[in-house]
Amino acid sequence: MSLLTESPAWQALTRHRQEMEGVAMRDLFDQCPGRFPRFTVNGCGILLDYSKNRITEDTLDLLLKLARASDLEVWRARLFAGVRINHTEQRAVLHTALRSQAGRPVMVDGVDLAPEIYAARQRMGRFVKAVHIGNHTGYSGDRFTDVVNIGIGGSDLGPAMVAQALRPYHHPDMRVWYVSNVDGNHLNETIEGLDPNKTLFVITSKTFTTEETMTNARSAREWFLAGGGTEADIARHFVAVSTNKQAVRAFGIDQALMFGFWDWVGGRFSLWSAVGLSLALAIGNNHFDRLLAGAAAMDEHFNTAPFDANMPVVLGMLGVWYINFWESRAHAVVPYDQNFSRLPAYLQQLEMESNGKSVDRDGRLIDYATAPVIFGEPGSNAQHSFFQLLHQGSGVIPVDFLAAATTHKPFGDHHRILLANMLAQSEALMRGRNATEAQAELEATSPTAAVLKRLLPHKVFTGNKPSNTLLYNKLDPYTLGALIALYEHKVFVQGVIWNINSFDQWGVELGKSLAHTIRLELFAKPGTTTPTNHGGPNHGGPNHDSSTAGQIAWLSENQN
Ligand code: F6P
Numbered sequence: 001m002s003l004l005t006e007s008p009a010w011q012a013l014t015r016h017r018q019e020m021e022g023v024a025m026r027d028l029f030d031q032c033p034g035r036f037p038r039f040t041v042n043g044c045g046i047l048l049d050y051s052k053n054r055i056t057e058d059t060l061d062l063l064l065k066l067a068r069a070s071d072l073e074v075w076r077a078r079l080f081a082g083v084r085i086n087h088t089e090q091r092a093v094l095h096t097a098l099r100s101q102a103g104r105p106v107m108v109d110g111v112d113l114a115p116e117i118y119a120a121r122q123r124m125g126r127f128v129k130a131v132h133i134g135n136h137t138g139y140s141g142d143r144f145t146d147v148v149n150i151g152i153g154g155s156d157l158g159p160a161m162v163a164q165a166l167r168p169y170h171h172p173d174m175r176v177w178y179v180s181n182v183d184g185n186h187l188n189e190t191i192e193g194l195d196p197n198k199t200l201f202v203i204t205s206k207t208f209t210t211e212e213t214m215t216n217a218r219s220a221r222e223w224f225l226a227g228g229g230t231e232a233d234i235a236r237h238f239v240a241v242s243t244n245k246q247a248v249r250a251f252g253i254d255q256a257l258m259f260g261f262w263d264w265v266g267g268r269f270s271l272w273s274a275v276g277l278s279l280a281l282a283i284g285n286n287h288f289d290r291l292l293a294g295a296a297a298m299d300e301h302f303n304t305a306p307f308d309a310n311m312p313v314v315l316g317m318l319g320v321w322y323i324n325f326w327e328s329r330a331h332a333v334v335p336y337d338q339n340f341s342r343l344p345a346y347l348q349q350l351e352m353e354s355n356g357k358s359v360d361r362d363g364r365l366i367d368y369a370t371a372p373v374i375f376g377e378p379g380s381n382a383q384h385s386f387f388q389l390l391h392q393g394s395g396v397i398p399v400d401f402l403a404a405a406t407t408h409k410p411f412g413d414h415h416r417i418l419l420a421n422m423l424a425q426s427e428a429l430m431r432g433r434n435a436t437e438a439q440a441e442l443e444a445t446s447p448t449a450a451v452l453k454r455l456l457p458h459k460v461f462t463g464n465k466p467s468n469t470l471l472y473n474k475l476d477p478y479t480l481g482a483l484i485a486l487y488e489h490k491v492f493v494q495g496v497i498w499n500i501n502s503f504d505q506w507g508v509e510l511g512k513s514l515a516h517t518i519r520l521e522l523f524a525k526p527g528t529t530t531p532t533n534h535g536g537p538n539h540g541g542p543n544h545d546s547s548t549a550g551q552i553a554w555l556s557e558n559q560n
């Protein structure tokens with residue numbers, strides 16, 4: 001057993017879990033009319049209702065004891081103070097400093113970075129303005145109409161998700177596109193209708209070495225040159241967002257159009273930095289500032305609210321409750337908002353790349369589960385795909401529902417129907433339909449006894465399926481900033497409990513390096529040698545297992 005699972009706080013939760021076996025949420029609601037106000041938190045324009053969880057006062061109390069016993073307050077202070085808590089990469093974790101509103105000093109190794117952060121934000125703002133007012137134009141003087149962000153992972157998912165979510169706030173004359181996949185169709189289909197003279201490429205890569213991004217960037221440059229641009233025009237049409245000056249220069253991008261950031265900004269936490277440039281071009285500086293302000297408000301909330309009224313702490317600890325004490329291995333995220341459709345994909349990276357770990361901070365193998373599989377789709381679509389499993393499948397899969405009271409574009413009765421569906425789903429998951437209720441419903445259709453007997457088990461919903469609901473007035477930039485920061489801090493809270501480093505991602509390395517080797521072998525002529533297979537034959541050489549070698553051979557032989 002590990003220190004964590006042996007700890008009194010963990011053991012107390014293990015015992016409590018046994019007590020909660022068979023406790024039905026519907027009974028808890030019936031017994032306590034004040035359950036909703038008791039288990040809701042308000043802050044930063046968001047209402048978090050977590051009353052539809054398998055919890056009592058005792059559960060919350062024990063979960064918060066575990067949080068305290070895990071030194072959550074100490075780790076939170078280290079996070080905000082710029083301590084190098086990403087110890088495997090020797091980096092501070094200071095994305096919160098990027099949205100700080102108070103002009104507070106940001107100390108790293110005794111140096112105040114606040115002026116640098118402010119200057120970078122100003123510089124980015126000036127560029128956005130120059131593009132919007134037509135001071136920075138395409139090579140023949142036309143204004144840019146299209147911005148193509150080329151990046152992947154954290155250099156894509158955050159800005160792409162927010163740009164989609166904030167469509168009602170877009171600059172009317174500016175379209176923004178996100179190309180991430182090295183599948184050439186992604187770039188090709190994005191640019192085929194665009195005018196090179198009116199297209200601005202933002203190459204976003206912290207390292208400026210990521211294969212997918214660099215391949216797409218090179219192809220975009222070729223397309224630009226083939227479409228009428230000259231080498232000299234590249235400086236107007238290609239900007240870089242990166243921490244790697246040398247590589248940016250080597251690619252041919254002018255330093256004047258390079259927007260830097262810092263090694264203490266992790267990829268999946270970077271949308272608040274210049275990585276948000278494409279987004280700022282889409283929504284404008286004021287809305288981008290509101291996004292930062294919303295996130296800053298959530299930082300303040302996380303930093304100061306008592307644990308039992310602290311949204312990231314509550315959400316994080318509820319996750320721990322299900323993952324570690326109810327063997328839950330998945331978590332669904334369902335925004336009832338079509339524009340918010342990329343939230344699940346964004347959270348997949350945020351949660352799974354951060355906390356998908358199985359050694360603790362000291363490198364010891366751990367004996368408890370960590371990040372669940374995050375999945376989701378916008379409601380109400382999701383109701384017609386995976387909700388069957390949520391309602392009647394085996395195991396516990398908590399759901400996060402998100403919705404705005406007000407829609408940006410009212411259209412008939414759509415919004416009311418949308419919200420009614422969300423409310424119905426969370427109620428149905430919680431209450432279920434027991435055998436007596438199911439039988440009564442069936443009997444109303446006057447079935448034969450045989451039909452009744454046959455159908456009854458299929459009509460029962462066990463209920464007691466947990467969910468959190470996040471409500472807000474409107475999905476505006478401020479609220480969205482707060483929501484994203486809420487999830488960031490939830491991930492942090494869980495990483496602290498699990499004693500893992502949430503800020504590295506070594507697990508993505510192996511596949512990347514193998515791909516480099518395989519690339520040289522794939523589609524090579526049979527019988528030839530490559531520099532990577534140590535002189536062995538291609539198509540099934542000694543470097544691969546028979547499955548990989550077989551697939552390399554099959555693909556090479558079957559390519560037209
Ligand atoms: O694939 C892992 C990863 O390193 C992510 O963490 C990161 O967000 C992404 O690749 C892109 O990296 P970069 O911004 O350096 O191109």
